[in-house]
Amino acid sequence: MEIRNIAIIAHVDHGKTKLTDALMRQTGMAEEGVSMDSNALEKERGITIYSKNTSVFYPPAHKATEGQVITKINIVDTPGHADFGSEVERVLRSIDSVILVVDAQEGPMPQTKFVLKKSLELGLKPIVVINKIDKPAARPEWTHDEVLSLFMDLGANNEQLDFTTLFAIAKEGIAKLNLKDESKDLTPLLETIIKQVPLASSEELNQKPLRVQPFNLAYDNFLGRMAIGRIYEGVIKNGSNVFIKKPDGETRSGKITKIFTFHGLQRKEVEEAVAGDIVMIAGLPDIYIGETICANAEQGALPAINIDEPTISLNFLVNNSPFAGKEGKFVTNRQIRERLEKELEVNVGLKIDFAGNDFFKVYGRGELHIAILLENMRREGYELQVSQPQVIFKEKDGQTLEPFEEVTIDVPSEMIGVVIEKLSRRKGKMINMKPEQNHTRLIFEIPTRGFLGYRGEFIIDTSGEGILCSQVLGFRPQVGEIDHRIVGSMVSMENGKALGFSLWNLQNRGVIYIGPGTEVYQGMVIGNVSKGFDMNVNPTKGKQLSNMRASGSDEAIYLTPPWELSLERGLEIMNEDEYLEVTPKSVRLRKQYLTELDRKNARRKE
Ligand SMILES: Nc1nc2c(ncn2[C@@H]2O[C@H](COP(=O)(O)OP(=O)(O)OP(=O)(O)O)[C@@H](O)[C@H]2O)c(=O)[nH]1
Ligand SMILES: [Mg+2]
Numbered sequence: 307m308e309i310r311n312i313a314i315i316a317h318v319d320h321g322k323t324k325l326t327d328a329l330m331r332q333t334g335m336a337e338e339g340v341s342m343d344s345n346a347l348e349k350e351r352g353i354t355i356y357s358k359n360t361s362v363f364y365p366p367a368h369k370a371t372e373g374q375v376i377t378k379i380n381i382v383d384t385p386g387h388a389d390f391g392s393e394v395e396r397v398l399r400s401i402d403s404v405i406l407v408v409d410a411q412e413g414p415m416p417q418t419k420f421v422l423k424k425s426l427e428l429g430l431k432p433i434v435v436i437n438k439i440d441k442p443a444a445r446p447e448w449t450h451d452e453v454l455s456l457f458m459d460l461g462a463n464n465e466q467l468d469f470t471t472l473f474a475i476a477k478e479g480i481a482k483l484n485l486k487d488e489s490k491d492l493t494p495l496l497e498t499i500i501k502q503v504p505l506a507s508s509e510e511l512n513q514k515p516l517r518v519q520p521f522n523l524a525y526d527n528f529l530g531r532m533a534i535g536r537i538y539e540g541v542i543k544n545g546s547n548v549f550i551k552k553p554d555g556e557t558r559s560g561k562i563t564k565i566f567t568f569h570g571l572q573r574k575e576v577e578e579a580v581a582g583d584i585v586m587i588a589g590l591p592d593i594y595i596g597e598t599i600c601a602n603a604e605q606g607a608l609p610a611i612n613i614d615e616p617t618i619s620l621n622f623l624v625n626n627s628p629f630a631g632k633e634g635k636f637v638t639n640r641q642i643r644e645r646l647e648k649e650l651e652v653n654v655g656l657k658i659d660f661a662g663n664d665f666f667k668v669y670g671r672g673e674l675h676i677a678i679l680l681e682n683m684r685r686e687g688y689e690l691q692v693s694q695p696q697v698i699f700k701e702k703d704g705q706t707l708e709p710f711e712e713v714t715i716d717v718p719s720e721m722i723g724v725v726i727e728k729l730s731r732r733k734g735k736m737i738n739m740k741p742e743q744n745h746t747r748l749i750f751e752i753p754t755r756g757f758l759g760y761r762g763e764f765i766i767d768t769s770g771e772g773i774l775c776s777q778v779l780g781f782r783p784q785v786g787e788i789d790h791r792i793v794g795s796m797v798s799m800e801n802g803k804a805l806g807f808s809l810w811n812l813q814n815r816g817v818i819y820i821g822p823g824t825e826v827y828q829g830m831v832i833g834n835v836s837k838g839f840d841m842n843v844n845p846t847k848g849k850q851l852s853n854m855r856a857s858g859s860d861e862a863i864y865l866t867p868p869w870e871l872s873l874e875r876g877l878e879i880m881n882e883d884e885y886l887e888v889t890p891k892s893v894r895l896r897k898q899y900l901t902e903l904d905r906k907n908a909r910r911k912e
Contacts, residue, residue, distance in 0.1 A: 309507040309582040310499060311380045311536065313397050315425065316407035317415035318386030318775065321437040321476040323354055325407060325492075326383040328479035332492050333362040335570030342383045344571065347681060354385040355678055357393050357522065359534060359584060361568040364496045377500055380568060380584045386417055388777045389672035392614035392655050393522075396595060398424050399611050400521040400536040400584070403503040405495075406432045406453075407476070410444035413452045416714045416777040423460050433498055434471045435481065446473055446485060470498050506536075506582030516540030516548070516601040518585070519608045520593055523652045529564060529588040531651050533599070536584050538608065540601060543578045550590060551598045553610035560599075563589030595654055616657055616669035617709040617754055617778055620676065620877075621693040622646065623665040625887055627896055628801065628827040633889040634689025642666065642690055645683060653679070669698065671778070673758075677873040684890045691885040691896075695877055697755040700781050707781035709754040715764075717772040719746045724767045732756030733785050751779065756788045759878050794835035795881060797897055798826045802846035810863045812843055819895065820845075821868045829900025831884060833869075842902055871895060883908070 314322040323342050330336035341349075348355050361380045370376050382401060384394045398404065404425045408414055414422075425432055434453055439446050450471055457467055472495055474481040482489040483498075517540060520533035544565050551557050566573035566586040579585045590599070596611035624630075624639050631637050636645065646658050646666055656679070657669040670676045673695060680692065700707045713734065715725055719741060725748060726736060734752035757776060764774050796816055806822035818833040826832060826845055835841045869875075871893045876886040880895055883905070887894040899905040 317417035511581035514539035635687035796833035831895035
């Protein structure tokens with residue numbers, strides 16, 4: 307058996323997972339309807355959050371003819387969202403070729419550029435799949451040209467420029483080498499993989515002493531932390547004693563207690579695995595990404611794997627709102643701490659500082675990265691509150707640096723004015739503007755600090771017709787003050803049930819987050835005020851019954867549907883003096899100080 311290792315990479319939503327699913331289905335490794343996006347949150351949101359391994363065999367054993375070599379293709383399906391970009395980078399270090407999927411209508415997008423750049427730098431030769439050619443507005447030839455110029459812009463060498471392109475409908479499991487070709491399945495893609503992806507396995511490599519490098523971590527309740535890594539050289543045997551080396555050479559010893567290989571989506575326990583394969587290993591509880599597992603102490607460590615630094619931080623703390631403990635099962639400081647410690651076992655992009663007295667400082671790669679952690683926690687029954695996400699500053703050579711992002715925006719051309727105006731005010735610099743058919747693509751570089759909180763405004767300003775995505779560029783010298791449009795909060799002065807009548811009165815002052823019947827407490831934020839300053843309101847006030855009857859000219863109440871808070875919305879719009887309260891059933895926004903008097907006193911102290 308021969309082994310080949312590939313990763314599927316692309317901008318978010320361009321069809322990586324659909325393609326992987328179809329590859330599994332057509333090679334008999336998965337039933338109809340089984341998807342790589344297996345996690346509950348992934349299914350709900352329709353996005354990939356965690357990169358995942360699978361493997362397929364080609365030709366499938368039952369179709370292989372006598373004497374035909376069967377190839378095991380290890381495939382890593384990667385997440386497209388920029389917050390998980392560092393995960394992709396680690397994966398790229400451990401495979402031999404990438405399938406770059408590009409949407410035939412959208413063409414290359416920021417994440418396409420990011421993952422392609424990383425791949426080219428690592429010397430990989432991509433196979434390009436132009437996907438979704440069934441879309442009515444698909445423009446496969448244009449996309450191909452754009453991809454080619456992207457390769458050139460990114461400095462691809464001649465061999466890389468000579469990439470093979472396939473056209474696909476991943477959703478239906480079809481790929482072809484020419485648009486005019488007839489094809490019923492993914493055979494052309496599988497054949498291309500066999501032809502072009504370098505062989506990872508060989509008898510010669512098997513003879514060498516063992517070297518394995520983990521690029522991902524997994525956690526199992528019984529087996530503890532596990533490493534997912536590539537066997538570069540040698541054969542790994544269950545029960546063997548090994549040495550673990552950090553990239554700087556520091557060495558410790560350990561023992562392998564279980565080995566799994568990937569077999570479709572299943573993991574298959576094996577007694578040994580050969581060079582070239584990707585395995586999951588148990589028995590090394592302190593193993594970490596980029597270390598080298600080797601057979602003897604004298605072997606050299608493999609080159610380190612970079613892990614991108616966090617860009618934002620926020621505090622996690624025990625919920626102490628008046629509604630605390632009503633909905634959660636796990637609410638104490640200790641329980642939250644233990645959960646966060648467990649998260650660190652697998653969530654490589656995350657850092658946590660446990661030194662605070664009554665809070666934990668959590669560092670992440672973006673709002674979605676943090677929101678996913680919070681969403682998982684609330685589903686498991688945790689209750690907590692978090693502070694406003696803040697950008698991380700770094701000191702280097704006596705200079706303060708802050709994270710910057712590249713933001714790419716596609717909007718109907720008549721809307722570019724408002725976008726440019728708002729992003730400029732947030733210290734964004736437009737570096738490109740390209741009109742296309744009936745929309746315009748704008749590219750900005752902007753400090754993360756200025757960009758935080760813009761998404762919601764963008765959706766409103768463009769009536770949901772724009773596409774916006776961002777990509778961390780790295781740390782750059784800090785720019786000055788940023789003029790955020792401060793939106794005031796509508797803060798409840800009372801405890802009780804919100805009534806339709808009072809919400810109706812309040813809705814012309816701003817946007818309301820709650821519907822009638824919602825229980826509120828003093829200090830809870832129930833909406834925002836377009837005028838800019840906080841406003842104390844009483845959402846529990848009803849209309850005097852007698853009044854209503856007497857007036858005779860009562861108007862019907864038309865309540866605008868509330869703009870309900872989700873975790874991401876909450877993180878994005880919250881102000882500095884607020885907490886987001888997260889429980890299994892609710893997401894509420896509140897003032898840190900619940901009474902107006904306490905808030906005044908706090909302001910005075912500043
Ligand atoms: N029309 C059309 N839609 C497709 C095709 N392939 C995928 N899609 C749709 O595109 C959406 C995204 O597909 P996924 O496979 O989840 O994309 P992805 O690249 O894995 O997304 P992330 O992992 O979140 O980055 C889904 O709604 C698919 O149904 C295709 O060939 N044609
Ligand atoms: Mg996916």
